[in-house]
Amino acid sequence: MVIDSHCHLDFPDFESEIEDVVARARSAGVARMITIxxxxxxxxxxxxxxxxxxxxxxxxxxxxxxxxxEDDVPLETILSLASHPKVVAIGEAGLDYHYDHSPRDVQARGFRKHIAAARQTGLPLVIHARQADDDIASILEEEMGKGAFTAVLHCFSSGGGLARRGLALGFYVSFSGILTFKTAEEIREVARFVPHDRLLVETDAPYLAPVPFRGKRNEPAYVVDTARVLAETIGVSASEIGTITTANAFRLFSKMPRPDGLAAAA
Incomplete structure (x- = not known):
């Protein structure tokens, strides 16, 4: 059993075959999918x-x-929508200095608004970080001083420094198909020092399909391939990584109910 902790099933890539995509994930042993x-x-x-x-x-x-x-969307709207019984997280939000599609001050303002929503709802924040490690970490540390919240550094592709600063704040780190790429040894090094109780796996589908599907559209069923490489990277079995990351996902996304029979085991 494994959890795809981050995918985008609402994207047009899946519209014509969403039933089949979900069915393939179930057949692959994916117990939960979180569409972000x-x-x-x-x-x-x-x-x-x-x-x-x-x-x-x-x-x-x-x-x-x-x-x-969406700079004008008020915090109250996020809080209201988060009350839905199947909304289990806030975000994704963060900073992206690679594309810079929004001004950096606007990104930062939105990031802090989402942190406030995570703090007030008790739901975990899903953090997007790209080429903005120092600013991401500084905002997270400053905001933590205003009151506790929990979060995950999703689709981790940053340096070890951001991972360590996030871990020091109690956050989780989620690995995508990037982990399986031959050029991603630095990311695998990060995976090796993340405590086992802070590890998650995801697809970020439809993006970043893992080897052997690299270059194709990604989908939740492929999270098992990322999990397999994560297991090899940190030196545990495939079944162990399923147990570890599934327990972590239910602990972080605590509003999400566990399948019958899993509660005692995790």
């Missing part, structure tokens, strides 16, 4: 999916690439 919001004003797409499929859960938030589009 990138635009609050498109939350109805997330709502439709989480209400359609029992094993699909969701988040609410504005991706930093769209921060300028």
């Amino acid at each position: 919001s990138t635009r609050i004003r498109q939350f109805e797409k997330i709502r439709a999916l989480i209400e359609r499929f029992d094993d699909v859960y969701g988040s609410v938030g504005t991706h930093c690439l769209h921060a300028a589009e």
